[in-house]
Amino acid sequence: MKWKLPVAIALVPGLAGCSVYREATSSSLATNVRWQSVATASDRDRMRDWRKAWxxxxxxxxxxxxxxIAADPLLFDPDRALPDPAIPQGAYRCRTFKLGAVGTAVRDFTAYPAFDCRIADEGEVRSLHKLNGSQRPTGLIFPHNANRQVFLGTLVLGDETAPLRYGLDANRDMIGYVERIDAKRWRVVFPRPRFESIVDVMELVPAG
Structure with missing residues (x-):
């Protein structure tokens, strides 16, 4: 059965434990979750060409x-991926780095400050929500293989309070792969995001 990512509410600390993707985690859906059956053709192409983007x-x-780049060889190593990539639920600090400019308004390397993110258990999948900042990915993390998971979601901008349904607006759709790069350190790599850069790298470390 083809999964759909419905419109989700923003996850805030007071909603911990409340499913933000009730349709997507319904027990009536297939138990063998495959991101390939959810992703758009455009996003599958972006994932296929991840190495070219790097x-x-x-x-x-x-x-x-x-x-x-030299100061953080783990984060910026395209081939860095440790076994057991599943990221535990909880509060995280997430920081985004944009590599390679698209357009003239940004540099070829931009590092943003850390913001708040949350990983929630949604049953067969987990969800990732960036909670603050002007660009906020929100979506689901699907199993893939022993070293990688796959994020599918949408981009929430500015003062918007809820994301669009995945697949409605290609400019908002997001795909990235999730890897563990150290004992308690993960990254989500977005190949060819729709805005500003060739590759976005989001670092996630436990908060506190």
Whole structure:
């Protein structure tokens, strides 16, 4: 059965334990969850070409800020992926790095400050919500293989209070892969996001 990501409410601390994707986690749905059956054709193409995006973006970022890239070799290693990528539920600090500029308004390397994120258990999948900031990914994390999971979601902008349903607006749809890069450190890599960059790398570490 094809899964759909319905409109979700913003997850706040007072809603811990409340499913934000009730349709997507309904017990009537198939138990074998495959992100490929949910993702749009465009997003499947983006995921397929993830390595090309890295190969294009990383040299540009390194040229602009070689010290920043060299200072964090785990985060910016395209092939860094440890076994057991599943990220536990809880509160996280998440920080986004944009590699390779698309357009003239941004640099080839931009590092943003850390914001609040939350991982929630939704049954067969988990959800990721960035809780503050002007660009806020929200969506589901699907199983993939021993070293990688896949995020599918949408981008919430500005003062919006709820995301669009995945698949309604290609400019808001997001796909990324989730990897564990250290003992308690994960990243979500977004190849060719719709805005500003060639690759976005979101670092997640437990809050507190």
């Amino acid at each position: 190969d294009e973006a990383l040299p540009l970022a390194r040229k602009v800020d070689p010290q920043a």
